[in-house]
Amino acid sequence: MANPTVPKRQLGRALQELREAAGKTRDEVALVLECSASKISRIENGHVGVRSTEFAALMDFFKVPADQRKGLESIARDTRKRRPRTTYGRSIPDWFRRFVSLEESASEVRIYTGELVPGLLQTEEYTRAVTEANPLHAPNDIDRLVRARSARQARLVSDHPPQLWAIMSEAALRLQVGGREVMLRQLERIAETARLGHVTVQVAPFTAGAHACTGLDFTLLRFADDVGVDVVYVEDLTSASYLDKADDPQRQAYVLVWQHLTASALSPKESLKLVNTVRREL
Template sequence: MLNPTIQRRRLGNALRRARERAGRTQDEAAERIDAAASKISRLELGQSGIKLTDLALLLDFYGVPGEQAESMRDLARAGRQRGRWSGYRHTIPDWFRQYVDLEADAYEIRWYQPEVIPGVLQTEAYIRAMAATAHPRPTADELDRQVALRLERQAILHRADGPDLAFVLSESALRRQVGDPATMHTQLAHLVDISQRHDAELQVLPFNAETYETASYGFIILRFDPDADTDVIYLEDYTDAVYLDRPDAVRAYTRLYGRLRAAALGPVESQHLIGKMANDL
């Protein structure tokens, strides 16, 4: 299920940092918007929303610069609009809509995938080959929209301000054939290209890895600023997804990712293994 507190917590943390940088107290901020100090406390803890008029007053009071202020206004509006992906509302399941927004906004993404190539790394041929075995099978128009959405999501790989990316892929995700050998060769060659980028780390967890932390399920850690208080863990199953932002859950999955990363081959060794697998095809 979607967690409606995620955006409020992100905005609350941003407001708290802006107030502290400006040297203002919660009492002063409350006086600025003609409210009780407890309201500022609730806002900063993500326990309540904020009117755009009150937000404008606080942003001015804290001296928040233009681009940062606009980003904070976007967070405040997040729960009041369909979002940037509204054109795909018939393609994206309800439980996935919040994820694509969070993915586009994240400044750091850590992704563990045990069985298939992560969506943002898939080639068009791989996407279409996966859909060919789906049940129920999408119509040609539905498939075209699915492909367009996934390719549009991949814009994060090319943006100058895109997120810092790191992936740990189980060897089974690389060896599981999707489509024909030519499709897999192109997909693996694409992964090699991605692994050569300075802003994307790709590691393979081999079958013979010396660890019990193999995790049969995938998960994604999304970070929006250096403050771990706003981190989100995304877990997906066949028909639904869970968004976790509890500090204990974030710590547990962050430690798990660290153990998986430590057990995996290094980036250079992983690149060589994927290249060899591509050549074998």
């Protein structure tokens, strides 16, 4: 079943354009749907879909022509589709499920990590060691969480993979998660994945010193229907933040520091050399 994330974003943007063309405010639209203005904001930002009755009311309110309405109605139906159930769904917290859905739909994923290898590059053994080290994960959920990460990685070798650009601190290469043998295989995985045409791997070496992302992990997600607009995902221990408004200065700050980080990190070629050096030193 198709991921409803993309049609939600498409419909939300179309509804915002219709509202603005009609000269209406979100408060006025909220009155039509008998809901809050914050819900209209969530609809326009692609966070939630609309029911069939809500869609019809909006089309009437905006006086949308029949031919345009037909195309939008197809998108609206797609937003109401349910994602297929997985064996690991309940083990993933609600605040992370949205990220999984967004990542699955993204055409480009850019990640910076300071201490750990990015999840999309992790071996199963490495993932298990990281997961088991967190006391907040129930023992019964460990296997499901490991499978969930493996499922996310599968898209990298699919027929239509996203562009992946991963930057990690040298610390992520040297922290012995799971022990020497696990790290040897993990470093091999990084080197193998870095050779894929749609994957770029860079390392921020210790010799580069401090940078704007020191102590901060984050992910930028870009979508084919939103050229130049990134969703910023920042995770902490028990929750996460999503910055997805084009004019949000906080979102723009992450984009700016990413640009500086790419310049200060080693080139992909030099990064691969460092990965191999760490492997030999283990």
